[in-house]
Amino acid sequence: PRLAVLVSGRGSNLQALLDAMASGALAAEVVGVFSDRPDAAALQRVGAPMRWSEDARAFPDRAEFDARLADAVQACHPDWVICAGYMRILGEAFIERFRGRLLNIHPSLLPKYRGLKTHARALAAGDSDHGASVHFVVPELDAGAVVAQVHIPVLAGDTPDTLAARLIPREHALLVAVVALATAGRLAERDDVVYCDGQPV
Numbered sequence: 001p002r003l004a005v006l007v008s009g010r011g012s013n014l015q016a017l018l019d020a021m022a023s024g025a026l027a028a029e030v031v032g033v034f035s036d037r038p039d040a041a042a043l044q045r046v047g048a049p050m051r052w053s054e055d056a057r058a059f060p061d062r063a064e065f066d067a068r069l070a071d072a073v074q075a076c077h078p079d080w081v082i083c084a085g086y087m088r089i090l091g092e093a094f095i096e097r098f099r100g101r102l103l104n105i106h107p108s109l110l111p112k113y114r115g116l117k118t119h120a121r122a123l124a125a126g127d128s129d130h131g132a133s134v135h136f137v138v139p140e141l142d143a144g145a146v147v148a149q150v151h152i153p154v155l156a157g158d159t160p161d162t163l164a165a166r167l168i169p170r171e172h173a174l175l176v177a178v179v180a181l182a183t184a185g186r187l188a189e190r191d192d193v194v195y196c197d198g199q200p201v
């Protein structure tokens with residue numbers, strides 16, 4: 001199976017996917033890495049022929065950037081499109097084009113804390129439990145059906161940074177596990193319900 005991976009920053013989730021492929025834990029191939037930020041460190045994790053980036057901020061509107069991105073992603077014929085630290089909101093046209101094979105990792109226990117600053121918001125709310133979710137992407141932000149989540153405890157003295165640092169290795173494992181299910185053909189979404197091996201999750 002062919003994966004397109006969308007990134008905006010450091011790319012540690014992308015690296016986890018690449019490492020899992022290299023070790024044989026994940027039978028898939030990254031065929032393209034796409035970014036809205038040409039300076040994203042994540043882009044350096046793959047060879048130049050696999051990279052695509054345009055500065056989204058240089059585009060007059062979201063729809064135009066989205067159309068360009070969608071064409072570039074489509075050109076590599078992915079089976080799955082994985083948002084792995086992709087920080088720009090995807091437009092409806094992009095999402096409809098890849099719907100059902102478009103996954104995102106989000107650093108909160110959805111439906112809590114859609115959007116940004118999830119660690120700070122969990123701390124501010126006094127949560128004792130935090131985590132990350134992998135979900136199918138739908139037009140409403142971070143609102144698609146959740147495939148799986150990982151939980152970590154919030155500890156006394158945690159800051160957004162300590163929480164994020166403790167969560168990130170668990171995010172990596174979660175993302176690899178879900179992508180492994182997806183690429184094995186075991187995962188599907190229909191009418192906002194996730195199916196694993198044909199059974200609703």
Ligand code: GRF
Binds near residue numbers: 010011014106
């Ligand atoms: C991760 O916490 C991801 O959940 C969030 O942004 C971070 C990206 O990290 N959306 P990286 O770029 O994969 O290292």
